[in-house]
Amino acid sequence: MKYEISQETLKSEFVSQVEKRSHQSVKSCxxxxxxxxxCPICFAMDYTPNQIIxxxxxxxxxxxxxxxxxxxxxxxxxxxTRCPREVDLAxxxxxxxxxxxxxxxxxxxxxxxxFNRIFLATIRRYGRLYEAGLIGSYNLKSGHFFKxxxxxxxxxxxxxxxxxxxxxxxxxxxxxxxxxxxxxEEK
Amino acid sequence: xxxxxxxxxxLHSTAKEYDQSAQAVCRRLGIELExxxxxxxxxxxxxxxxxxLLSIALPVKTLLQARKMGLGVLTCCAACFSRLxxxxxxxxxxxxxxxxxxxxxxxxxxxxxxVRHILDILVNEYGLDKIKGNVKEGLGGLKIASYYGCLxxxxxxxxxxxxxxxxxxxDRLMETLGAQPVSWPYKTECCGxxxxxxxTEIVLKLSYDILRMARDEGAECLTVACPLCQSNLDMRxxxxxxxxxxxxxxxxxxxxxxxxxxLGIEPGELGLNKLMVDPMKLLKEKGxx
Numbered sequence: 001m002k003y004e005i006s007q008e009t010l011k012s013e014f015v016s017q018v019e020k021r022s023h024q025s026v027k028s029c030x031x032x033x034x035x036x037x038x039c040p041i042c043f044a045m046d047y048t049p050n051q052i053i054x055x056x057x058x059x060x061x062x063x064x065x066x067x068x069x070x071x072x073x074x075x076x077x078x079x080x081t082r083c084p085r086e087v088d089l090a091x092x093x094x095x096x097x098x099x100x101x102x103x104x105x106x107x108x109x110x111x112x113x114x115f116n117r118i119f120l121a122t123i124r125r126y127g128r129l130y131e132a133g134l135i136g137s138y139n140l141k142s143g144h145f146f147k148x149x150x151x152x153x154x155x156x157x158x159x160x161x162x163x164x165x166x167x168x169x170x171x172x173x174x175x176x177x178x179x180x181x182x183x184x185e186e187k
Numbered sequence: 188x189x190x191x192x193x194x195x196x197x198l199h200s201t202a203k204e205y206d207q208s209a210q211a212v213c214r215r216l217g218i219e220l221e222x223x224x225x226x227x228x229x230x231x232x233x234x235x236x237x238x239x240l241l242s243i244a245l246p247v248k249t250l251l252q253a254r255k256m257g258l259g260v261l262t263c264c265a266a267c268f269s270r271l272x273x274x275x276x277x278x279x280x281x282x283x284x285x286x287x288x289x290x291x292x293x294x295x296x297x298x299x300x301x302v303r304h305i306l307d308i309l310v311n312e313y314g315l316d317k318i319k320g321n322v323k324e325g326l327g328g329l330k331i332a333s334y335y336g337c338l339x340x341x342x343x344x345x346x347x348x349x350x351x352x353x354x355x356x357x358d359r360l361m362e363t364l365g366a367q368p369v370s371w372p373y374k375t376e377c378c379g380x381x382x383x384x385x386x387t388e389i390v391l392k393l394s395y396d397i398l399r400m401a402r403d404e405g406a407e408c409l410t411v412a413c414p415l416c417q418s419n420l421d422m423r424x425x426x427x428x429x430x431x432x433x434x435x436x437x438x439x440x441x442x443x444x445x446x447x448x449x450l451g452i453e454p455g456e457l458g459l460n461k462l463m464v465d466p467m468k469l470l471k472e473k474g475x476x
Contacts, residue, residue: 072382072389076341076380080341080342098236101237111385116232119233119234127225147384151422168227181244182238
């Protein structure tokens with residue numbers, strides 16, 4: 001790995017922005033690596049969790065926000081639980097994902113954010129999850145048309161997937177909540 | 188004992204057998220459950236990684252419904268449990284969030300509704316002694332790997348009911364029910380959770396590690412308390428076997444299904460036929476059905 005580190009990156013406000021968004025003290029990290037040692041997904045990431053933290057500290061913004069790591073993190077909270085400096089890394093990852101989406105950076109990992117967006121759209125529409133719709137929609141939009149297709153008949157047969165969505169009665173209130181949350185978040 | 192019941196989305200679809208068996212066990216033990224009317228999705232992982240305020244507001248919406256009922260909340264899904272508990276903690280401790288979330292839900296909430304997981308209620312509230320008195324059939328020394336996954340015990344300052352590195356509540360419950368919990372090191376390893384649809388290869392690897400460790404430590408089946416863990420280990424087990432060219436045939440049962448069997452509840456009421464890896468051969472061998 002090669003990064004450009006300059007006076008500019010070192011003085012960048014990235015670290016304080018991440019700290020503000022995540023309510024975490026990213027500067028406290030002393031690079032012991034315990035987060036990465038316990039991370040179950042580490043093997044599939046492009047940067048390990050402790051590398052991500054270090055990159056934030058020295059202002060390597062674009063690589064962090066476009067990394068696969070932030071999307072592959074499964075929010076299992078192992079790192080947050082074990083960090084001796086009490087940095088909640090899962091909360092930092094959440095903040096990075098939200099920043100990456102707002103700044104519309106080019107993601108190296110596309111499927112996970114796409115899935116998240118479809119999931120949220122389903123909740124907005126029905127108030128509850130509608131699995132068949134979620135999977136169908138995800139397969140269409142991601143281009144993985146036949147993903148898990150062999151599993152579906154068995155799921156329907158066993159009554160583990162509903163053919164039709166169930167809408168909650170208070171769906172108007174839910175839709176309003178989505179709008180309000182967006183407005184307040186933008187402020 | 189009476190609770191406001193929050194089933195969550197999975198228990199109405201992919202985890203119907205968890206819903207069935209949890210309700211059957213509670214009925215048998217005299218724990219009354221009343222479903223929260225108009226509950227909404229907790230938002231799960233996709234919401235807290237996308238929209239922070241909404242990820243608190245969605246659980247709060249359901250908690251406000253529970254507040255009207257004047258009851259504490261019981262939930263079965265580990266992810267719902269986590270989202271509800273996180274929302275409560277933030278609403279109690281953080282004024283900045285409290286103000287904004289209350290504006291979104293148009294109400295005043297301060298994290299006052301108690302939320303507990305059914306495992307916590309059975310073990311720590313109802314009590315193992317009382318459960319022991321209700322055991323009819325017992326589990327005949329069935330060797331079980333109790334798998335807790337991530338969100339049941341992590342982060343401990345949120346979940347507050349068992350050790351986050353070596354939890355024991357499910358093991359102690361299984362022992363009380365006449366099973367033999369095996370000692371194994373992967374109790375709280377992650378199964379890949381919400382990456383199931385998008386990064387299936389990661390989930391297959393993690394599930395493979397978990398299944399292999401359980402089998403190597405002598406388990407005849409696994410027991411779980413989370414719908415996502417269950418579907419990754421059970422529904423995807425055939426794919427794991429194919430990819431890693433290794434046969435497991437390890438049934439993955441909800442702990443409430445096993446509790447139901449031990450309490451003498453009819454197997455038909457526990458949704459055993461909904462599991463993908465058929466547990467019937469093993470259960471028959473052990474004389475449990």
